[in-house]
Amino acid sequence: MRQITYSQAINEAIREEMRRDPNIVLLGQDIGSYGGTFGVYRDLFEEFGEERVRDGPLSEAATAGFGIGLAIAGMRAIVEIEFMDFSTLVLDAIVNQAAKMRYFYGGKLKVPVVIRTPAATKLGLGAQHSQSLEAWFMHSPGLRIAMPSTPRDAKGLLKTAIRQDDPVVFIEHVRLYASKGEVPEDEYLEPFGKARIVREGSDVTVVAVAMMVQEAMQAAEELQKEGISAELIDPRTLAPLDRETIVRSVEKTGRLIVTHEAYQTAGIGAEIGQIAQEGAFDYLVAPVKRVAGKDQPIPCGTLQEKVFPNRDRIIEAVRDLMAS
Amino acid sequence: MTQSLKTTVLAQAQMLDFYRQMTLIRHFEERVVELFGKGLISGSTHPCIAQEAIAVGAIAAVSREDQVLATYRGHGQMLAKGGDPKKIMAEILCRGTGYCKGKGGSMHLCDPEIGFLGTNAIVAAHIPIAAGVALANKIRGNGLVTLCFFGDGASNEGVFYETANMAALWRVPLVMICENNGFAISVPVEKAVSVKDIAVRAQAFGFPGEAVDGNDVLQVYEITRKAVERARRGDGPTLIECKTVRWERHSAISAGKYASREEMKRWQKTDPIPRFRAHLADTVRVSGAQLESIEREAREVGDQAVEFALQSPPAAESELAEDIFA
Numbered sequence: 001m002r003q004i005t006y007s008q009a010i011n012e013a014i015r016e017e018m019r020r021d022p023n024i025v026l027l028g029q030d031i032g033s034y035g036g037t038f039g040v041y042r043d044l045f046e047e048f049g050e051e052r053v054r055d056g057p058l059s060e061a062a063t064a065g066f067g068i069g070l071a072i073a074g075m076r077a078i079v080e081i082e083f084m085d086f087s088t089l090v091l092d093a094i095v096n097q098a099a100k101m102r103y104f105y106g107g108k109l110k111v112p113v114v115i116r117t118p119a120a121t122k123l124g125l126g127a128q129h130s131q132s133l134e135a136w137f138m139h140s141p142g143l144r145i146a147m148p149s150t151p152r153d154a155k156g157l158l159k160t161a162i163r164q165d166d167p168v169v170f171i172e173h174v175r176l177y178a179s180k181g182e183v184p185e186d187e188y189l190e191p192f193g194k195a196r197i198v199r200e201g202s203d204v205t206v207v208a209v210a211m212m213v214q215e216a217m218q219a220a221e222e223l224q225k226e227g228i229s230a231e232l233i234d235p236r237t238l239a240p241l242d243r244e245t246i247v248r249s250v251e252k253t254g255r256l257i258v259t260h261e262a263y264q265t266a267g268i269g270a271e272i273g274q275i276a277q278e279g280a281f282d283y284l285v286a287p288v289k290r291v292a293g294k295d296q297p298i299p300c301g302t303l304q305e306k307v308f309p310n311r312d313r314i315i316e317a318v319r320d321l322m323a324s
Numbered sequence: 325m326t327q328s329l330k331t332t333v334l335a336q337a338q339m340l341d342f343y344r345q346m347t348l349i350r351h352f353e354e355r356v357v358e359l360f361g362k363g364l365i366s367g368s369t370h371p372c373i374a375q376e377a378i379a380v381g382a383i384a385a386v387s388r389e390d391q392v393l394a395t396y397r398g399h400g401q402m403l404a405k406g407g408d409p410k411k412i413m414a415e416i417l418c419r420g421t422g423y424c425k426g427k428g429g430s431m432h433l434c435d436p437e438i439g440f441l442g443t444n445a446i447v448a449a450h451i452p453i454a455a456g457v458a459l460a461n462k463i464r465g466n467g468l469v470t471l472c473f474f475g476d477g478a479s480n481e482g483v484f485y486e487t488a489n490m491a492a493l494w495r496v497p498l499v500m501i502c503e504n505n506g507f508a509i510s511v512p513v514e515k516a517v518s519v520k521d522i523a524v525r526a527q528a529f530g531f532p533g534e535a536v537d538g539n540d541v542l543q544v545y546e547i548t549r550k551a552v553e554r555a556r557r558g559d560g561p562t563l564i565e566c567k568t569v570r571w572e573r574h575s576a577i578s579a580g581k582y583a584s585r586e587e588m589k590r591w592q593k594t595d596p597i598p599r600f601r602a603h604l605a606d607t608v609r610v611s612g613a614q615l616e617s618i619e620r621e622a623r624e625v626g627d628q629a630v631e632f633a634l635q636s637p638p639a640a641e642s643e644l645a646e647d648i649f650a
Binding site for chain 1: 429434452494
């Protein structure tokens with residue numbers, strides 16, 4: 001099968017959907033012929049023109065509001081927020097408006113808006129450009145949240161996101177943009193709410209998202225040499241979250257590690273750990289462990305390496321679990 | 325601001341319809357306040373008493389298909405857009421027969437069938453949403469115009485400025501109607517707005533802004549009509565500041581005093597309804613009997629709405645987790 005990058009996969013998903021549905025409009029900054037901050041929108045402006053690819057001013061909050069307005073008027077909007085850290089500027093639009101509008105209007109409106117935004121960890125950009133804030137959105141009912149780790153999932157999930165009639169927060173990763181993977185040439189969709197078992201194993205379950213899927217995969221291969229068999233699960237979407245696949249895996253392995261780059265406290269690891277407690281308590285032979293970002297502002301330079309989890313920390317945590 | 329009601333010549337039937345709507349909104353809101361006092365309204369409610377001329381005058385300038393977005397003080401706008409008083413009152417009372425199945429309440433009213441794309445309870449948040457609706461009109465070339473109502477307080481929020489800039493850049497068919505009622509909860513506009521007229525803020529974005537007497541229904545109608553024409557022509561947004569006063573507290577649960585008794589007395593003299601009534605009686609020569617009949621009818625419609633709402637069942641428990649996703 002052909003291999004393309006995560007960035008190309010996203011670009012293809014949007015291009016194909018925009019060709020299929022003339023109602024789709026892109027909003028954001030630097031998305032014109034510049035092609036997006038990270039080049040994800042390359043050539044879309046040339047193909048679809050300024051009416052549908054609306055390169056706008058640095059007004060994130062209003063841009064998201066415009067997107068919601070297009071959506072409730074019967075169109076579909078994709079709003080790009082250049083870094084996930086800037087989603088703070090758009091929280092009202094996402095959390096108080098898009099997520100709740102259908103509900104408080106008793107189902108009278110649909111809000112098909114996709115908010116695309118990348119996490120940008122370990123780029124050395126410091127405290128305001130390095131965060132993973134997915135837990136904030138997961139704490140908000142009414143949203144669908146995708147967080148793909150491969151080109152194939154990125155394309156298939158984004159197409160699903162664009163076609164559905166609910167607001168979606170689509171979380172990408174800057175360090176994944178250049179990563180390559182197999183992506184079918186024929187059209188396909190990936191479902192929300194269905195986790196992917198990346199690697200089967202029997203001793204410990206590792207649930208990882210985004211960049212941490214790669215790190216966890218390397219850790220699993222290393223642990224295999226020691227005779228420890230790790231099962232790796234990528235939930236792919238956080239809302240809906242495939243609880244069943246996680247619980248079933250924990251029933252099999254009896255051990256769970258959740259790893260994410262976001263801050264540990266009240267991160268998605270806390271939620272997933274609790275799901276395991278509720279769903280598979282009798283099967284757990286050791287406490288659930290989190291391998292997550294440190295609870296502190298993220299520094300730039302080499303110090304940043306100290307705050308993010310990595311392959312080695314996962315290996316260490318698994319060894320601890322196996323010993324306990 | 326100083327122009328009188330006399331300057332606008334409209335068909336008598338249309339003026340009587342304005343009067344009918346204004347009296348209906350007044351009576352409707354008085355009943356809402358009364359029901360709140362009886363503990364029948366969940367949370368709170370934000371009456372638009374004394375601001376009826378703005379909703380009626382402005383919305384008369386658009387068609388049924390044009391869209392309106394408004395604030396939590398938006399019962400009047402929904403009535404003026406053709407909303408069914410019964411279903412609005414039922415929603416305010418969180419009844420299952422309400423527009424939003426009784427789940428939105430007083431601050432969340434919506435009916436796309438009549439081009440009413442919702443009232444919103446976060447100050448100014450709906451301004452960019454309204455502009456997005458207007459942008460959809462522009463992209464589709466459907467000739468529709470979007471009216472967005474908001475208060476003086478909202479004109480201090482960041483998204484107001486962001487939206488004004490983007491709406492101007494993209495020339496979207498949007499009419500921004502600021503109901504300056506003098507107070508953002510308790511803070512007087514003099515302490516919160518750096519200019520005398522909020523309308524001048526439009527100048528910064530290169531589109532027209534005009535202040536009008538918001539208690540003069542004909543003036544509001546006339547100025548909105550021009551702004552709507554401009555928007556339909558493709559010339560972009562307009563900001564209209566309608567100066568008015570708020571007699572009632574910000575919301576029914578608001579504590580604290582925001583104005584003196586003398587001020588309140590003075591405000592009563594600006595009441596748009598007796599003022600328009602006098603115009604109809606003295607200048608248009610409508611008979612007292614005809615005006616009274618309109619008033620009686622408005623009261624009946626309002627009372628029927630209350631009856632309907634009170635007799636309706638509360639929001640169904642089976643609806644609790646419905647409508648979260650499409």
